[in-house]
Amino acid sequence: MQKGRIIKAISGFYYIKDAHNQIYQTRARGVFRLQKVTPVVGDYVEFESDNLEEGTLTKVLPRKNELSRPLIANVDVGVIVTSVVDPKLSTALLDRFLVHLEKNHIQPVIYISKMDIANDHEKIAVKDIVYEYEKIGYHVIAVDEPSKEEAISKIKNAFAKDFNQHTIMFMGQSGAGKSTLLNLLDENLNLKTGQTSQALGRGKHTTRTIELLPLLGGEFADTPGFSTLNFEGIEQVELTEYFPEMLCRRDMCRFTGCLHDREPKCAIKSAVAQNEISEFRYQNYLNFLDEIRQQVKY
Known part of the structure; x- marks a missing residue:
């Protein structure tokens, strides 16, 4: 055997x-x-x-974990690649990825690409978003046109353990720059890159299959780009567990099993009102919660 x-x-x-x-x-x-x-x-x-x-x-x-989209098992780190522009950064999509990584106990790293082609207004907006995610405790990488050495250094520094002990999954919307980043990390990969469709506002799929390949002493999976993820298998009361800034306050709510929506004396809503939890993260949470409710109906 x-x-x-x-x-x-x-x-x-x-x-x-x-x-x-x-x-x-x-x-x-x-x-x-x-x-x-x-x-x-x-x-x-x-x-x-x-x-x-x-x-x-x-x-x-x-298995220690398993994702259905992309279909892969035993992942340690998920690098979410999202671009400032072309396609435009979506915190709703970013939070969808984060929820799925949190659910499967996969360490998230957020990599923001195409900073070098963003205008001043877009860069300021991104800095505000980066601040909110770093405040939660997420590791965010956002640099202007990184060199190979800088990209490698920042990716490695994002991991708590030795790089060569990780299985890393690179994920994100089509056209966000996953393959470009991987080619920067290892030019021998020579992965295909694609441009964003102007008609659809999303990238052309350049990665067709999932394959584990060596990278800087570890293993990585470049996954097909996609822009939709549902919340199948996630219960309404469970969703809070995948928002760290809400999870740490959940026991402060008046009611056990509080969904932080219409309930009175909710610690989460109070934290939003006091700017301790960002408004856009809370709104994304409510939208996801409503989506889960709709799934239950059908």
Whole structure:
């Protein structure tokens, strides 16, 4: 029995890298279908193989987390790449990503791209947004046209542990600059980059599949860009847990299970009124809460 990690999955084939960086092409046992288990990129697995091209994936080991979009498991850090312009920065979309990372206990890092093409008004607006997220405790990277050395330094400094012990997922809206950032971190990747569609206001999809690749001693996943995420599997009362600035005040509310919406004597609403919690974050929370309510109806 051999052990390894799935680094790519295409058309029913699973490519597994073992501890010696040898890559095996395998197919999953039919029993997975009966057990309703689907192996995904990032899974640690057991497999059998006499050669590099005809192996059998026999067991998926327990996961510490799993995302359905993008479909990947066992992620340590999620780098959310969002641009100032082209496409325009959306705190609503950024907060959607943050909620999903918080839910899966993945350390978030916010990387704001295209600062070099933003005008003065846009840069001032972004600085205000950066301040709000840093006040919460998020690590935010926003620099004008970073050099390779600066980009590497700031990305590495965002992690609490050694870089080479992380599996890092780069995620964000299409056209925000994920592939551009990764090419800056490692020019040998030579990932395709795309321009933003002027008609739709969003980027063309340049990343089609998920694959784990080496980066600066660790592993990373560049994921297909997307601009929609739902809150399937998240209960109304649970949503507060994924807003750190609200979670730390939740027990101060008068009512247990307070949704911080229409309830009286709510500590969260009081904190918003006193500018301790940003108005835009609270509004995003209410919008997400309403979306969850609508999902329950249907």
